[in-house]
Amino acid sequence: MGILELIREPWPWYIAGPLVGLTVPALLIIGNKSFGISASLRHTCAMCLPANIKFFQYDWKKEIWNMFFVFGILLGGVIAFSFLSNPDPIIINANLKTELASYGITEIYGMLPEQLFSWENLFTLKGFFMMVIGGFFIGFGSRYAGGCTSGHSISGLSNLQMPSLIATCCFFVGGLIMANLILPFILSL
Amino acid sequence: MNIKDQNTDFETRSLDTVCINESQLEHKWHHNLKYLVIGILFGIVFIKAEVISWYRIQEMFRFQSFHMYGIIGSAVVVGMISVFLIKKFNIKTIYGEKIEFHDKTFNKGQIYGGLIFGLGWAITGACPGPLFAQIGTGATVMIVTLLSAVAGTWIYGYFRDKLPH
Numbered sequence: 182m183g184i185l186e187l188i189r190e191p192w193p194w195y196i197a198g199p200l201v202g203l204t205v206p207a208l209l210i211i212g213n214k215s216f217g218i219s220a221s222l223r224h225t226c227a228m229c230l231p232a233n234i235k236f237f238q239y240d241w242k243k244e245i246w247n248m249f250f251v252f253g254i255l256l257g258g259v260i261a262f263s264f265l266s267n268p269d270p271i272i273i274n275a276n277l278k279t280e281l282a283s284y285g286i287t288e289i290y291g292m293l294p295e296q297l298f299s300w301e302n303l304f305t306l307k308g309f310f311m312m313v314i315g316g317f318f319i320g321f322g323s324r325y326a327g328g329c330t331s332g333h334s335i336s337g338l339s340n341l342q343m344p345s346l347i348a349t350c351c352f353f354v355g356g357l358i359m360a361n362l363i364l365p366f367i368l369s370l
Numbered sequence: 371m372n373i374k375d376q377n378t379d380f381e382t383r384s385l386d387t388v389c390i391n392e393s394q395l396e397h398k399w400h401h402n403l404k405y406l407v408i409g410i411l412f413g414i415v416f417i418k419a420e421v422i423s424w425y426r427i428q429e430m431f432r433f434q435s436f437h438m439y440g441i442i443g444s445a446v447v448v449g450m451i452s453v454f455l456i457k458k459f460n461i462k463t464i465y466g467e468k469i470e471f472h473d474k475t476f477n478k479g480q481i482y483g484g485l486i487f488g489l490g491w492a493i494t495g496a497c498p499g500p501l502f503a504q505i506g507t508g509a510t511v512m513i514v515t516l517l518s519a520v521a522g523t524w525i526y527g528y529f530r531d532k533l534p535h
Contacts (some may be wrong), residue, residue, distance in 0.1 A: 182457065183477070186526060188418070189372075191418065191419065191420055192415070192418040192419045193419075194419065194436070194437050194438075194440030194441045194444060194460065195438075195444060197415050197418065197441050198384050198418030198419075198440055198441040198443065198444030198445045198447075198448070199444050199445065199448045199450075200415045201412070201415060201421075202409075202410075202443060202445035202446065202447065202449040203448060203518065204408065204412055204449025205449040205452055205453065205454075206431065206446075206449075206452035206453070207408055207437075207457060207477065208405070208408060209452075209453075209456060209469050209474070210456075210461065210463055210464060210469070211379060211404050211405075211461070211463065211464055212401075212404070212405070212463060212464075212465075212531060213463050213467055213469055213470060213500075214405070215472070218450025218497075218498045218499040218502075219497075219498045219523075221401050221498070222498060222519055222520050222522075222523040223523055223527070225520050225523075226520060226523055226524045226527060226533015228487075230524060230529075233528045234437065234528055235438035235528050235530075236437070236526075236527035236529075237527050239507065239523075239524075240462075240532075245402060245480060246397075246402050246405045246525075247428070249403065249405040249406045249503050250405040250406070250408060250409040250412075251409060251495065251498075251499075251502060252384060252409065252502075253405065253406040253408065253409015253410040253411075253412070254409045254410075254412055254499055254502040254506070254526065255409075255413065255502040255503065255505055255506040256406070256409070256410050256412035256506060257404045257409060257410040257411065257412060257414040257415075257417065257503060257506065258413050258417055258422075258502065258505065258506020258507045259374070259415070259502065259504035259506040259507070260410065260413070260414060260416045260506075260507075261416075261417035261418055261503075262417060262506065262507040262508060264419070265510065265535040271420070271423070271425065272492065273425045274432075274434035274435055275435055276434055277425065277429055277432060277483070278430055285467065289425070290465065291509075292417075292420065292422050292423045292424065292447065292504060292507060292509070293423075293495065293504065293509055293512075294422045294424060294425075294426075296513065297424075298424070298511055299418065299438065299511055300511050303511060311493050311494065312494070312512070312514050312515045312518070313488050313514060313515070313518045314490075314493070315493035315494035315515060315518075316490065316494060316501075316514070316515035316516065316517070316518030316519040316521075316522065317490070317518045317519065317521060317522040317525075318486050318487065318489050318490025318493070318522065318524060319487060319491065319494065319496070319497065319498060319501070319515075319518055319519045319522065320490075320498075320518065320521065320522025320523040320524075321483075321486055321490075321522030321523065321525060322485070322486030322487030322489070322490055322517030322522070322527045323483065323487045323497075323498060323519075323523075324485045324523045325479045325482060325486060325487075325524040325526050325528070325533065326479055326480050326482075326483030326484040326486075326487055327455075327474065327479060327483070329487065329497050329498050329499075330442075330497040330498075330499070330531060331498070332377070332497055332499070333444070333450075333480075333484075335442075335445055335449055336449070337474060338449070338450070339446060339449030339450045339452065339453045340453050340471055341377060341450070341453075342472040342473065342474045343474075343476065344476040344477075344480050345480075347476065347480050347484070348480040348481075348483070348484040349484075350484070350521060351480065351481050351483075351484025351485045351487075352484050352485075352487050352488040352491060353488060354484075354485060354488060355405070355484065355485040355486065355487060355488015355489045355490075355491065355492070356430075356485060356488040356489070356491050357431055357488075357492075358428075358432045358485075358488070358489065358492075359431070359488065359489045359491075359492035359493055360428060360431030360432060360492040361431065361432065361492075363489070364407070364432065364492060364493060366384035367478060367493070369467040
């Protein structure tokens with residue numbers, strides 16, 4: 182198997198996880214930056230619509246590195262998708278497959294089910310919940326918590342911060358509640 | 371450097387210490403390209419390890435797969451070891467600056483906000499990083515989700531003083 186074929190395969194957790202972890206020292210060493218992504222949402226607010234809100238009154242130009250970083254993530258998405266895509270269909274857990282089929286979601290390929298996440302669905306009740314309300318929760322919740330999975334769960338835990346452990350547990354509890362108790366209702370809308 | 375540069379929003383940051391820019395150095399804009407490169411590599415890992423996959427997130431929250439636990443767990447272990455080594459050997463940045471760490475202070479936002487974030491994470495199958503990567507893979511509708519996340523951030527900023535912390 183050639184190198185390119187190997188890269189195209191889905192990467193196992195024990196390769197990907199350490200690479201994600203190495204982002205923490207990489208950003209610290211190249212510029213004293215704490216790894217975090219949701220701050221970019223705050224910088225966007227500060228840049229575009231600070232509206233005299235104190236929370237958005239700061240020198241966002243000093244944080245512009247963060248915007249370069251997240252734009253890089255987007256470009257990484259373009260590159261991986263264009264040149265390194267896995268040609269094989271995605272394999273998911275059989276129970277999940279059965280559950281999704283019961284909501285009519287049978288086209289399992291790519292990263293997101295197109296039957297849920299698409300422009301056509303955006304104006305349905307289900308689509309509105311999944312794309313608009315979901316996004317709102319991500320933005321509101323991560324800022325309220327003072328960080329997201331990167332800032333708290335990776336960066337914060339790496340620095341042994343108790344508040345980050347609390348936040349991470351709450352992220353997880355929220356996710357368990359949504360995936361197991363609320364999402365079934367949304368999916369059957 | 372005057373005091374204004376150092377303390378632009380100190381009070382706000384005392385509650386919200388994530389993503390602080392520790393460096394006091396002034397650089398030309400192109401120095402930011404190195405963050406772009408790290409971002410690109412990070413985005414590729416996200417896609418190739420299917421971290422941005424809605425299905426993998428659903429499996430995680432249903433305890434149907436070890437994959438995401440393995441990624442987050444090993445990332446944290448590698449991060450912890452890195453931070454430990456940086457502190458122990460007093461490793462400097464490439465510009466010779468001392469690497470700073472900030473302790474986070476607990477507030478109730480980490481609980482309320484954390485729970486709300488978790489709800490959003492499980493619906494969309496994405497946290498903020500994967501959102502950017504998903505858009506990159508051509509899921510253009512996720513731009514709406516990203517804008518909605520920006521709106522959520524703005525609404526939080528607007529009501530911040532009234533929310534329990």
